[in-house]
Amino acid sequence: MKTKVKSGRGFVSLWKYRWLYVFMLPGVAYFIIFKYVPLWGLLMAFKNYQPHLGLMKSSWVGFQHFARFFGMPEFWMLFRNTLLLGLYSLVIFFPITIILALLLNELRSELYKRFLQTLIYVPHFLSWVVIAGISYMLLTTEGGVINDIITGITGGPAIEFLTSTEWFRPLIILQMIWKDAGWGTIIFLAALAGVNLQLYEAARMDGANRLQQLWHVTLPSIRSVIVILFILRLGSFLDLGFEQVFLMLNAINREVGEIFDTYVYRVGLQQGQFSYSTAVGLFKSAVGFILVIIANKLAKMFGEEGIY
């Protein structure tokens, strides 16, 4: 078998495997056209792009667009909004997923567990439009069932969930939890299924109760999975659900809801400031890239494998 592996060199082997290369052509073409050509388009951020001149003939302006962006009051607003949403999803959404998985794991009835899993996975497959739609229908002050209940009980005025600044972030986090917390348990449940049962046996011998078993056996056993996933989330800190936020934004909650991505869309495609918004997008991507690198370093410091 081994002799087969060193199967010629250069053109000989290229010809030998020609069909494999042919198979790869559509894929490679896709990645070059839709992932690498846009990198070239990033030059726009350093130019004053004018559509009638084209990218190459437009004049260079260096870091002018970046300077303008950093000097704007909007910059800090976007920075704060993006950071806070990222932070909330990290400290609220992430632990909830783990707790949910731990609780599911403690269920004795396999049938009940399956049934619940089926229920809580479903929202993951809904579009953000549907989720935003359901949120609007339930929360609107004009006949939404939640406000009907609130006014029914308190007799007071309805709460402006959808058009207020203080409810925006809680709503976004709640939607995240409803859509994806169940789905997120899959990986933890798999890790939990791999825990050595003898460890529980030994813990019980030592007189550990259920909670102590959970704390001293179960949690440490899935520690590495938790660390890896935490780091992955840290790495994609700035990549909040763009569609989700976009769909919940309106004129009133914009000051707490606008994030880098929605801003790029609004100023870039809607207002036609291509170069400026490309610069904003590039800034965000660069920060995200650095975060991934740092997160991966952290993973290795923790003695984990890292993600690359």
Add this chain to the structure above:
Amino acid sequence: MHTHASLPSKIFDAINFTVLGLVGLAAFLPFVYVVVTSFSAQNVVWPTEFTLDTYKYIFSTATFVRSIGVSVYITLLGTVLSLLATSLMAYSLSFKYLPGRSGILLMVLFTMLFNGGLIPTYFVVKQLGMINSLWSLMVPGLISAFYLIVMRDFFASVPHELIESAKIDGAHDIGILLRIVLPLSLPALAAFGLFYAVGIWNQYFSAIMYINTPEKWPVQVILRQIVVLASGGLGDSGGSSGENVAYYGQGVKMAVIVVSTIPILLVYPFLQKHFAKGALLGSVKG
């Protein structure tokens, strides 16, 4: 696993059973409400009268029926194209001795960490003449780098001896892929087929970015118009007719949500055991 349960342990179980039951209920209740309300013409907290008028209405409008047609078309065609391109590339990349393989793999991995972003991608799609064409809803997301890598791992786990012996018997690479590798990787194909399909069916943003004639809008855009913006109803004569969404109220909106979600809920049970496996492989290897 937990034999000889003590009393505190039993209490723990009871609480856990109840709490998780409530969680399941909370996950599912919104659906029940949406479905029930969709069968009601009135705005009430709990609908009492059953009617099919809402469904009759939305299916009588050309706008809605056409958008469903667009969504079905791009989902079927797009999923086939995505699975084809992904599995062909994954198959080639699964041969460890293929010259240039690691370079291409690196190229794919890099796209997961860094990309040109919204505006430059938009310009590429525009340059290709895809603006306002349904191709813009299928081609820019043709391959997910992540699914590609997981599928490559799936293919690489097919016993190498099988492939070698087929080659000795004179089988062509296409034959090997179609008759040996793909049948053995059915769970992966099912899972990623579903993920691709759900992704295309659910996409909203690419449609508002690339498509500007309302006749070509997929159902998600129509959904947003009706439910969130509560504007631009389903009335075919451009809103001038008195028969608009406001007249039917919540019921019509809910019916639109239900119909646009049904295709997903229909395939879900059949693929459930596969996607759990696929998602798992994905997350572990990722």
